[in-house]
Amino acid sequence: MASRKAGTRGKAAATKQAQRGSSNVFSMFEQAQIQEFKEAFSCIDQNRDGIICKSDLRETYSQLGKVSVPEEELDAMLQEGKGPINFTVFLTLFGEKLNGTDPEEAILSAFRMFDPSGKGVVNKDEFKQLLLTQADKFSQAEVEQMFALTPVDLAGDIDYKSLCYVITHGDEKEE
Numbered sequence: 001m002a003s004r005k006a007g008t009r010g011k012a013a014a015t016k017q018a019q020r021g022s023s024n025v026f027s028m029f030e031q032a033q034i035q036e037f038k039e040a041f042s043c044i045d046q047n048r049d050g051i052i053c054k055s056d057l058r059e060t061y062s063q064l065g066k067v068s069v070p071e072e073e074l075d076a077m078l079q080e081g082k083g084p085i086n087f088t089v090f091l092t093l094f095g096e097k098l099n100g101t102d103p104e105e106a107i108l109s110a111f112r113m114f115d116p117s118g119k120g121v122v123n124k125d126e127f128k129q130l131l132l133t134q135a136d137k138f139s140q141a142e143v144e145q146m147f148a149l150t151p152v153d154l155a156g157d158i159d160y161k162s163l164c165y166v167i168t169h170g171d172e173k174e175e
Helices: 002-027 031-044 054-063 071-079 087-099 104-112 124-133 140-148 160-169
Strands: 121-123 157-159
Touching: 002 087, 031 054, 031 087, 054 071, 104 160, 121 124, 124 140, 124 157, 157 160
Parallel strands: none
Antiparallel strands: 121 157
8 A cells, every 4th residue: 555655645746746847938938928929829720729830930921932942851850849839848949049149238238349439330341251250150041040139229229228128038029
């Protein structure tokens, strides 16, 4: 009898630990962020079965205008989940990606080095040149991808405070 109780306690502890492990991902984000991720998940889960599969990804890309996505690319995305991608796994994947991001203040400090006048902006062309030639060099495609998401004004300057916010919190523009 005692051994059965111990076995039951062990299972209960393992269940609690599994619940805690999956619920920790929810504590990484604010409620508003979780809601945004839920909306994104719903947009990707085209067949509404609660799991993102290859056909969901293919259809999502198709709706975005990219009709010929290589099978390997879709497979690689799905393999990141190491199993079926439900909402909790989806949120965990984003948590892991964002977890390696430096704090906003550290990113701002780095940008301030390129803004001696303290205006809160850096020139896009100068910044692009630095990205292509210094330290961990970006490829041309990576630079173009980054600038597609970067707020640039008419003078060709990047508002790096806004960019830092997007990097650390995501783009919160209302559609």
